Amino acid sequence: MSGDTTPSGSPPPLADQIDIGLVQLDSQGRVTLWNRWMAVHSGFAAADVLGRSFKDIYPAIAGQRLGIAIESAICHRLSSVVSSALNTVNLALYETPTNRFENRPMQVNVMVSARRDEAGGHGCLLQVFDVTASVRREALLRERLSDLRQARAALDHQARELEVVNQELAQFAYIASHDMRQPLRTIIGLLRLIEKEIGTTLTPDAREMFDLVTGGAKRMDAMIVGLLEYSRADSRLEGGRVALAPLVKDALLNLDHAIAQADARVAVSGDEGQEVLGDPHALGRVLLNLLDNAIKYRSLDRVPEIEIGWRSEADGCLVWIKDNGRGIDAADHDRAFLIFQRLSPQGEMAEGFGIGLSVVKKIVERLGGRIWVVSASGQGCTFFVTLPQPAAG
Amino acid sequence: MADKCVVLVVDDSRTSRAIIRKVLGQLRPDWEIAESPSGDDALARLDEIKPTYVTMDMNMPGIDGVEASRQIHLRRPDIPIALCTANIQDSVKAAAAAIGIHFVGKPITEAGLAQAVGFFESQS
Amino acid sequence: MIALDELQQDALSEIFNIGVGRAASSLSQIVNEVIHLAVPAVTVCKLNDLRDMLVDRDSDRVSAVSQHFSGPFDATAMLVFPETHALEIVRMMIGSDEFSAEEVSEYEQESLCEIGNIVLNACISALADNFSSEIHGGLPSHHFSTPLTLIQFGLEAVSNDPLVLLLKVSMSISQHSIEGHILFLMSVESLSALVACLDGYLRAHGLS
Numbered sequence: 158m159s160g161d162t163t164p165s166g167s168p169p170p171l172a173d174q175i176d177i178g179l180v181q182l183d184s185q186g187r188v189t190l191w192n193r194w195m196a197v198h199s200g201f202a203a204a205d206v207l208g209r210s211f212k213d214i215y216p217a218i219a220g221q222r223l224g225i226a227i228e229s230a231i232c233h234r235l236s237s238v239v240s241s242a243l244n245t246v247n248l249a250l251y252e253t254p255t256n257r258f259e260n261r262p263m264q265v266n267v268m269v270s271a272r273r274d275e276a277g278g279h280g281c282l283l284q285v286f287d288v289t290a291s292v293r294r295e296a297l298l299r300e301r302l303s304d305l306r307q308a309r310a311a312l313d314h315q316a317r318e319l320e321v322v323n324q325e326l327a328q329f330a331y332i333a334s335h336d337m338r339q340p341l342r343t344i345i346g347l348l349r350l351i352e353k354e355i356g357t358t359l360t361p362d363a364r365e366m367f368d369l370v371t372g373g374a375k376r377m378d379a380m381i382v383g384l385l386e387y388s389r390a391d392s393r394l395e396g397g398r399v400a401l402a403p404l405v406k407d408a409l410l411n412l413d414h415a416i417a418q419a420d421a422r423v424a425v426s427g428d429e430g431q432e433v434l435g436d437p438h439a440l441g442r443v444l445l446n447l448l449d450n451a452i453k454y455r456s457l458d459r460v461p462e463i464e465i466g467w468r469s470e471a472d473g474c475l476v477w478i479k480d481n482g483r484g485i486d487a488a489d490h491d492r493a494f495l496i497f498q499r500l501s502p503q504g505e506m507a508e509g510f511g512i513g514l515s516v517v518k519k520i521v522e523r524l525g526g527r528i529w530v531v532s533a534s535g536q537g538c539t540f541f542v543t544l545p546q547p548a549a550g
Numbered sequence: 551m552a553d554k555c556v557v558l559v560v561d562d563s564r565t566s567r568a569i570i571r572k573v574l575g576q577l578r579p580d581w582e583i584a585e586s587p588s589g590d591d592a593l594a595r596l597d598e599i600k601p602t603y604v605t606m607d608m609n610m611p612g613i614d615g616v617e618a619s620r621q622i623h624l625r626r627p628d629i630p631i632a633l634c635t636a637n638i639q640d641s642v643k644a645a646a647a648a649i650g651i652h653f654v655g656k657p658i659t660e661a662g663l664a665q666a667v668g669f670f671e672s673q674s
Numbered sequence: 675m676i677a678l679d680e681l682q683q684d685a686l687s688e689i690f691n692i693g694v695g696r697a698a699s700s701l702s703q704i705v706n707e708v709i710h711l712a713v714p715a716v717t718v719c720k721l722n723d724l725r726d727m728l729v730d731r732d733s734d735r736v737s738a739v740s741q742h743f744s745g746p747f748d749a750t751a752m753l754v755f756p757e758t759h760a761l762e763i764v765r766m767m768i769g770s771d772e773f774s775a776e777e778v779s780e781y782e783q784e785s786l787c788e789i790g791n792i793v794l795n796a797c798i799s800a801l802a803d804n805f806s807s808e809i810h811g812g813l814p815s816h817h818f819s820t821p822l823t824l825i826q827f828g829l830e831a832v833s834n835d836p837l838v839l840l841l842k843v844s845m846s847i848s849q850h851s852i853e854g855h856i857l858f859l860m861s862v863e864s865l866s867a868l869v870a871c872l873d874g875y876l877r878a879h880g881l882s
Contacts, residue, residue, distance in 0.1 A: 237795060295781055564680075609712045639698065639699045
């Protein structure tokens, strides 16, 4: 079309250089301009359509929005847009011949402008835009969005259910332990009174049994307290920046008596300005418990030496508590963190601050950190804890 | 016919009533024209006016034209009614057909009203 | 400032109601739903008075389709709905899912543009037919905007302290209805010309 009529050397007309379909109609609705885009995508060469009535070329548009819009422009001089969103504009335009063969027409928007034709009558100009790609893209986006929303709704639902379960568990643990401690207190109290009454008259065997009973009752009470603390360990944790050094000092102050009694030597090393993210009370309990363990599980044949230090690493603040005590056998490393596991042999009283490593682990993980131990039997323990820290800068 | 023919024109627009009155006056000069600005008013004054025929606008404040027509028919099933509206979508046509009233497109033209008159007279 | 008397208001109201009634028919044919459109009131006001009229309580944002018309009078016409309401309507018409205002697609904007185009063209052709005049209408464009921006746009489009022929419009689709406005921004000269045409129409029908 354009190639045939353009003299060699000069560029094709502007209408043939653009990527929009352009059709001009005169006051009788006949085609006076049919650009290259239209020729290529309609399959009609300009020579075949010039001078013909647009409605004869596309009889399907009669009574449809496009037909009405063209009439509106020619008879009433009003311009219109005909969008693929509200209409099916079937001008049988195809992106490629394959699409034509497979009957997949383009989706188009058409802008119909009322304008005067060359003869001065009222004609119109049609601009045809291919919107197939954007329609497809939008459909895809909507699908994705819909999927995402469904997934989120499911997650929200799960989260709510979990919340309910957690609350129920917490309630259960609280009530159970609370109610269970009552009879125990009675037992422990009465045992004390009995001891006062008849303690001096007990035979060695009876004495041993009496002590076992008392010890058992006290240990049971401690276990219930531990259970209670475990169930509460992750409620109401507040976040925020906390300076580490003062927390460590506090914990050591709390253990002052125990340190003195054990004649332990404690070394502290770490940057005074180090901060971590988390609840200060929870962090305090973690430190207190680990330090207490370091003192409690000392080796009886040497001076206890405890080292607590920290340094900032790429993935958080690394804290270590190292002791030269009894150590934990490699096989027991994982067991150590399970609830109610006691490393000392049966029969030893549970002294200390009532929570075990299981709770410590729970708290640390709840704060977003990790805890692990490096140790061997008879060779002391080093507990490592990573804690989240404020971003640098 | 002993009684004079009375057409009640119901429309909230004074202009519209005036146009209908004028065109009807040209088609049937001997008919008497009464006017009402709303469906509610038309119903209230139905016994007072005693219309022979009714033209009814569709969109009015208060009850719409279809509902007003329905209520008139309940009391006076003998009165032919023509519904005038620019909104000629199928649902409106169907609603009108369901209660047996004639359809007149707006803007009011002589041809349109002539058809309505034909309808009125065919029902007597 | 030009004020319309009761008869003029009534006549314009009737003309525009016929116009939007036809628009409702066209729209309902496109989407196969029951659609009603009505113009309950017509007034003239100043451009600056519009600021509070165009929005609802919840948000400042509006959907506006604008078209320019020229003939015996020149006007920039706009169909304005509060943004959320416009989206409700368009979503009912093209049956798309419940996405928020931020997720409005091109698709929906094109639909709004076409809907506005149909309504505005219908209004103007009702005027043109009744005034026996020829009015030329340009292509529409759609924007999400605020009343302030529209006012500025109006001031740029129509110089010299424009007046606004303000129509309240109510649209309902399947029992769901929204309220909006149609504005014709005109110079004093244009509005006078329109009123002159209107008076001619009234005289022709023996009404004044």
